[in-house]
């Protein structure tokens with residue numbers, strides 16, 4: 141009886157071309173978890189305005205980040221896929237090494253620790269084909285870990301839907317569970333704090349630490365999505381771990397899409413205000429992203445740097461995502477070990 145761990149992230153286009161970006165956005169933005177506008181109206185807007193225009197605008201940004209690593213990491217392809225694969229390989233190694241401790245040896249899936257794979261909510265590989273492949277390799281139990289520390293219906297909720305669809309189609313329903321969130325996990329907060337401390341050791345601390353989270357529409361929070369609360373809780377815990385007084389840090393929300401109000405304060409507007417009001421240096425961390433991707437490498441590290449510098453700021457430094465850091469993989473290991481039958485928590 142083999143157990144399998146499936147790490148999940150959002151997904152990315154197959155290539156950085158307008159055609160591939162269009163196919164990716166069509167699938168992603170057609171999910172009613174992501175955009176809650178009534179389907180007939182939204183499909184008109186999507187097909188008439190967004191899909192004919194946005195891919196041409198976004199594809200050059202994808203071209204910039206393709207094969208682009210921070211700190212000399214030899215990234216190939218889309219960074220979110222590259223880092224998710226690294227997370228899979230490193231987690232597999234750790235779990236296999238740990239399998240000896242609990243009295244089993246051998247290759248992954250042959251009584252030597254669980255199988256580890258990844259799937260993307262949109263694009264490839266998708267969850268249902270990943271589960272089917274792992275079942276062929278002998279997996280009967282599954283732990284799905286959405287690599288979103290903070291729960292949102294727009295991200296983790298969409299993964300629950302995909303799991304529910306697999307269950308609905310199965311006669312022999314697999315033993316499958318999903319990790320809801322892990323923003324409170326002490327090892328997550330500690331890993332974030334470690335990245336900041338290492339960054340400060342190398343560059344010195346900036347005047348302000350900006351904690352920029354991916355946004356969602358503000359109305360979602362009013363309807364019961366706990367994401368805002370999870371982000372505020374994360375920011376407060378991280379600030380406490382770093383011993384930062386309140387005036388030294390700020391929580392902001394990025395990646396606004398469409399005309400509706402999203403969670404505030406907005407990252408871009410805050411940086412412009414700070415630049416204008418004499419803040420000279422900023423460190424930016426994006427705790428909601430477990431892997432660097434378009435939203436960090438381009439929107440934060442390039443676009444928002446320009447917003448701050450053009451408004452009068454002097455130093456702007458982006459602190460990379462947890463990616464393949466050892467403390468990040470150890471945290472993932474601790475979370476999944478609690479769910480693997482016959483293993484002890486790490």
Ligand SMILES: C=CC1=C(C)c2cc3[nH]c(cc4nc(cc5[nH]c(cc1n2)c(C)c5CCC(=O)O)C(CCC(=O)O)=C4C)c(C)c3C=C
Nearest residue numbers: 150151152153174198220292294295354356397433434435
């Ligand atoms: C349209 C609404 C969107 C919601 C709601 C949303 C929530 C959300 N997204 C992430 C993580 C990622 N988003 C990424 C890209 C991305 N996001 C949206 C829109 C919404 N996201 C779009 C349209 C795009 C594609 C780029 C663009 O056209 O602007 C990515 C990066 C993928 C990559 O290829 O690198 C990630 C990761 C979270 C965590 C979240 C809510 C909590």
Ligand SMILES: [Fe+2]
Nearest residue numbers: 150354395435
């Ligand atoms: Fe997004």
Ligand SMILES: [Fe+2]
Nearest residue numbers: 395434435439
């Ligand atoms: Fe963006």
